[in-house]
Amino acid sequence: MLAYDDLLAFERQTQALAAIAGRLGWDQETMMPQGAANQRGEELAAIEAVLHARRTDPQVGEWLAAIDATTLDDVQKASIRLIRRDFDRSSKVPADLATELARVTSLSHRKWAAARAADDFDGFAPTLAHVLKLKRQEAQALAVGGDLYDALLDTYEPGARAADVASMFDALRPRLVALADRVLGASHQPAVLNKDFDEDKQIAISREIASAFGYDFAHGRIDKAVHPFSSGSGADVRITTRTSLSDPFNCIYSTIHETGHGSYEQHVDPAYALTPLGGGASMGVHESQSRIYENQLGRSRAFTSHLHARMRALFGDFGVADAESFFHTVNRVSPGFIRTEADELHYNLHIMLRFDLERALIAGDLAVSDLPEAWNNRFEADFGVKVDRPSNGVLQDVHWSAGLFGYFPTYTLGNVYAGCLNQVMRRDLPDLDSRLADGDTSAATGWLRENLQRHGSLREPKDTITQACGTPPTVEPLLSYLETKFTDLYRL
Amino acid sequence: MLAYDDLLAFERQTQALAAIAGRLGWDQETMMPQGAANQRGEELAAIEAVLHARRTDPQVGEWLAAIDATTLDDVQKASIRLIRRDFDRSSKVPADLATELARVTSLSHRKWAAARAADDFDGFAPTLAHVLKLKRQEAQALAVGGDLYDALLDTYEPGARAADVASMFDALRPRLVALADRVLGASHQPAVLNKDFDEDKQIAISREIASAFGYDFAHGRIDKAVHPFSSGSGADVRITTRTSLSDPFNCIYSTIHETGHGSYEQHVDPAYALTPLGGGASMGVHESQSRIYENQLGRSRAFTSHLHARMRALFGDFGVADAESFFHTVNRVSPGFIRTEADELHYNLHIMLRFDLERALIAGDLAVSDLPEAWNNRFEADFGVKVDRPSNGVLQDVHWSAGLFGYFPTYTLGNVYAGCLNQVMRRDLPDLDSRLADGDTSAATGWLRENLQRHGSLREPKDTITQACGTPPTVEPLLSYLETKFTDLYRL
Numbered sequence: 001m002l003a004y005d006d007l008l009a010f011e012r013q014t015q016a017l018a019a020i021a022g023r024l025g026w027d028q029e030t031m032m033p034q035g036a037a038n039q040r041g042e043e044l045a046a047i048e049a050v051l052h053a054r055r056t057d058p059q060v061g062e063w064l065a066a067i068d069a070t071t072l073d074d075v076q077k078a079s080i081r082l083i084r085r086d087f088d089r090s091s092k093v094p095a096d097l098a099t100e101l102a103r104v105t106s107l108s109h110r111k112w113a114a115a116r117a118a119d120d121f122d123g124f125a126p127t128l129a130h131v132l133k134l135k136r137q138e139a140q141a142l143a144v145g146g147d148l149y150d151a152l153l154d155t156y157e158p159g160a161r162a163a164d165v166a167s168m169f170d171a172l173r174p175r176l177v178a179l180a181d182r183v184l185g186a187s188h189q190p191a192v193l194n195k196d197f198d199e200d201k202q203i204a205i206s207r208e209i210a211s212a213f214g215y216d217f218a219h220g221r222i223d224k225a226v227h228p229f230s231s232g233s234g235a236d237v238r239i240t241t242r243t244s245l246s247d248p249f250n251c252i253y254s255t256i257h258e259t260g261h262g263s264y265e266q267h268v269d270p271a272y273a274l275t276p277l278g279g280g281a282s283m284g285v286h287e288s289q290s291r292i293y294e295n296q297l298g299r300s301r302a303f304t305s306h307l308h309a310r311m312r313a314l315f316g317d318f319g320v321a322d323a324e325s326f327f328h329t330v331n332r333v334s335p336g337f338i339r340t341e342a343d344e345l346h347y348n349l350h351i352m353l354r355f356d357l358e359r360a361l362i363a364g365d366l367a368v369s370d371l372p373e374a375w376n377n378r379f380e381a382d383f384g385v386k387v388d389r390p391s392n393g394v395l396q397d398v399h400w401s402a403g404l405f406g407y408f409p410t411y412t413l414g415n416v417y418a419g420c421l422n423q424v425m426r427r428d429l430p431d432l433d434s435r436l437a438d439g440d441t442s443a444a445t446g447w448l449r450e451n452l453q454r455h456g457s458l459r460e461p462k463d464t465i466t467q468a469c470g471t472p473p474t475v476e477p478l479l480s481y482l483e484t485k486f487t488d489l490y491r492l
Numbered sequence: 493m494l495a496y497d498d499l500l501a502f503e504r505q506t507q508a509l510a511a512i513a514g515r516l517g518w519d520q521e522t523m524m525p526q527g528a529a530n531q532r533g534e535e536l537a538a539i540e541a542v543l544h545a546r547r548t549d550p551q552v553g554e555w556l557a558a559i560d561a562t563t564l565d566d567v568q569k570a571s572i573r574l575i576r577r578d579f580d581r582s583s584k585v586p587a588d589l590a591t592e593l594a595r596v597t598s599l600s601h602r603k604w605a606a607a608r609a610a611d612d613f614d615g616f617a618p619t620l621a622h623v624l625k626l627k628r629q630e631a632q633a634l635a636v637g638g639d640l641y642d643a644l645l646d647t648y649e650p651g652a653r654a655a656d657v658a659s660m661f662d663a664l665r666p667r668l669v670a671l672a673d674r675v676l677g678a679s680h681q682p683a684v685l686n687k688d689f690d691e692d693k694q695i696a697i698s699r700e701i702a703s704a705f706g707y708d709f710a711h712g713r714i715d716k717a718v719h720p721f722s723s724g725s726g727a728d729v730r731i732t733t734r735t736s737l738s739d740p741f742n743c744i745y746s747t748i749h750e751t752g753h754g755s756y757e758q759h760v761d762p763a764y765a766l767t768p769l770g771g772g773a774s775m776g777v778h779e780s781q782s783r784i785y786e787n788q789l790g791r792s793r794a795f796t797s798h799l800h801a802r803m804r805a806l807f808g809d810f811g812v813a814d815a816e817s818f819f820h821t822v823n824r825v826s827p828g829f830i831r832t833e834a835d836e837l838h839y840n841l842h843i844m845l846r847f848d849l850e851r852a853l854i855a856g857d858l859a860v861s862d863l864p865e866a867w868n869n870r871f872e873a874d875f876g877v878k879v880d881r882p883s884n885g886v887l888q889d890v891h892w893s894a895g896l897f898g899y900f901p902t903y904t905l906g907n908v909y910a911g912c913l914n915q916v917m918r919r920d921l922p923d924l925d926s927r928l929a930d931g932d933t934s935a936a937t938g939w940l941r942e943n944l945q946r947h948g949s950l951r952e953p954k955d956t957i958t959q960a961c962g963t964p965p966t967v968e969p970l971l972s973y974l975e976t977k978f979t980d981l982y983r984l
């Protein structure tokens with residue numbers, strides 16, 4: 001066991017250093033003085049260099065070779081599986097390429113932000129082509145002859161394959177498009193908010209709701225950030241939100257979403273802290289938690305009736321008189337251009353568009369110069385609306401400029417997983433709605449904690465969902481949930 | 493120049509990692525959730541291990557040996573001098589001892605806090621004896637046959653020697669005791685504050701004053717902390733303060749003090765950033781800046797007349813009707829037990845007491861068991877008051893529990909340096925008081941920036957002061973300043 005113990009001690013220190021790097025990222029988005037950006041860049045580069053050296057340290061390979069797997073229990077086997085995976089992947093990418101990717105994506109982020117502000121895709125195209133070229137090289141190094149896109153997808157959703165995701169998405173897309181069409185054909189218009197909402201009160205109710213959803217402020221905190229995110233694991237998991245004077249739901253549902261991410265990290269078995277098992281299993285599984293908190297729980301008729309009463313108590317009358325109208329307001333369906341503002345129906349259509357386009361880019365079947373036209377054509381087909389400008393289309397998301405090819409599908413995988421979990425959870429908790437109507441989410445969050453969150457990365461992502469649900473994930477529960485909810489809501 | 497460039501590139505990364513460790517310390521005192529303390533301990537240990545390995549990396553020794561000093565300019569020579577000093581010192585301390593010291597002082601901090609809360613010196617004595625034993629071992633490793641205390645003092649005030657400090661203090665102590673006696677014999681009683689002070693307004697006026705003293709919020713921020721401190725260097729220098737409903741001066745003067753520390757770091761030549769020259773020259777020189785901001789500027793008759801008007805405008809009448817009474821109030825002299833609450837006269841008496849006792853501890857001339865009696869006797873001799881309990885005496889400061897032997901004298905060195913700087917600055921700026929009376933500190937802070945702050949660690953600490961003043965530091969300017977100020981104030 002000597003090699004195992006040494007390896008885990010080394011890994012523990014690496015995890016602690018990675019946690020520090022994460023904390024710097026949090027600080028950058030919440031606390032850092034504006035003039036410190038360049039210095040912070042050097043700090044992040046320094047700690048990333050330390051982390052890269054540790055991840056590819058030949059000593060790790062020697063420890064891995066020296067470990068006798070037959071002496072390990074299941075938890076130990078899982079740790080070794082994840083360390084080996086990380087070591088193999090890190091070792092496959094040449095150091096020069098890794099450095100070049102870090103440098104180019106750091107620069108391209110600023111160029112993307114400038115291009116989006118100027119609605120100038122052509123000016124950004126050479127940069128995107130450069131990032132794409134490097135990511136294809138990385139994919140070739142990782143794939144070793146296998147599918148390039150799978151190699152990138154594996155970064156965010158270990159074990160997932162693009163072909164499986166594609167067939168899942170093929171089953172989703174026509175029924176979502178059809179459902180969206182029916183909803184948009186209905187005449188119902190939600191009530192309009194008739195006042196501004198004090199931003200300190202928005203933060204106050206967000207804190208109240210985060211607590212109600214089981215977020216533990218003794219091991220976390222909420223701050224404001226331009227783009228809400230969750231950060232950290234174990235004993236220090238911080239979330240962020242944002243406020244808008246005219247739209248309190250942006251703040252409230254961002255908070256519930258990030259509470260899902262943060263609670264998942266907070267609820268992993270403390271015995272796994274600072275080991276490879278100590279965080280969420282994948283981006284997809286993470287998103288399943290943020291989405292089920294936000295949508296299946298937070299936008300349910302039962303919970304919104306509670307939220308409506310709390311908001312009336314806090315803000316007074318705001319133009320939405322009854323709970324049913326309020327339920328409509330927070331579930332408004334609209335074919336907007338922007339993914340991050342999309343409703344439950346359109347969100348997945350946004351993702352499938354990006355998934356198909358980035359697969360084609362990585363496969364070499366689509367040139368960067370042809371990307372805007374491909375985007376716009378697909379958007380019109382699925383949303384029935386023409387894209388008016390690049391910032392409302394191909395330039396809206398940061399992901400590709402940051403080299404995050406393979407990331408997008410995990411959002412919809414998360415929605416699919418959330419659909420599966422919701423179905424089983426509601427079978428196990430028949431009186432859930434009556435509790436949610438009182439603002440009590442503890443039965444739901446307790447169920448998720450017990451069946452999924454506490455296991456962290458013990459199992460592969462898909463196995464994590466299968467274990468929690470009793471059967472492997474399919475798209476049917478999500479479709480059924482959406483069709484029932486919106487057919488009922490819009491009286492279709 | 494290859495070895496020099498490689499060494500400086502390595503050092504730059506080390507400095508960036510050290511900046512990260514500093515930022516974690518800031519986070520711990522300002523932002524960290526309470527339940528994250530243990531995890532943070534592991535994070536700090538991990539990055540300290542990385543830093544220690546880099547500081548003692550044999551490659552540093554090889555680079556140093558390969559550099560031809562004759563090819564270097566003055567700035568480069570200064571960098572090499574500081575890197576060599578750090579490498580030599582780090583390499584002298586056995587790794588086992590360094591690890592044991594880190595472990596024991598981390599634990600002893602909690603034991604000290606518990607002992608202070610319980611007023612139980614005897615319970616803490618074995619821990620303190622253990623820390624002392626390890627620090628003496630460290631001093632032996634560092635001193636290589638030389639004076640043990642000097643080896644520790646050199647950590648905080650490079651180049652200083654205890655014998656010189658002692659003769660400086662010997663010249664200070666009798667005149668300070670005599671002056672304090674005369675002041676305390678005077679009948680004058682300062683006005684008493686007659687109301688509470690809104691804590692948000694205290695922070696607001698503190699921000700205003702920090703800006704007025706030249707602190708740059710584009711490269712810094714102010715937060716609340718239990719014990720105010722300054723943290724960081726270069727483009728990201730953060731300060732903290734605290735508020736007390738009944739005592740706004742705690743907040744205001746803590747802020748001005750930390751503004752001195754923070755401004756010093758902010759004003760170092762940006763060309764020195766992330767090099768060994770990029771921070772303050774020593775703890776003593778640092779304290780000279782915090783003290784001259786706080787006392788010679790912030791508690792001057794001229795500036796306090798401005799502060800009085802601002803506070804009246806912000807808080808309304810608070811029982812101190814005129815500027816002269818206000819000047820008295822913020823310069824009240826009282827022989828209190830607690831160092832951190834001491835006035836300008838008694839502060840140095842607190843330090844000299846600790847300096848003499850810790851020198852005796854390190855020399856082996858004083859046993860830990862005899863420390864409380866030695867403390868109490870000396871306190872009564874200098875302050876004319878009997879110590880009533882350990883938390884008001886020997887247990888009040890964190891320093892010894894943290895192993896910071898050799899740190900205390902830098903506080904009074906800082907006061908001595910501030911006295912010297914103030915004398916020359918006022919000679920160079922004859923109309924300074926009329927500017928301070930308008931709240932305009934820019935001439936003073938500009939003088940300090942030009943003559944001292946921008947040079948960072950380019951010169952040895954004492955040379956830094958000598959260069960700024962034109963002559964080597966002596967105690968006379970400080971004594972003259974204090975005798976003039978308090979003789980005048982108390983009409984002695």
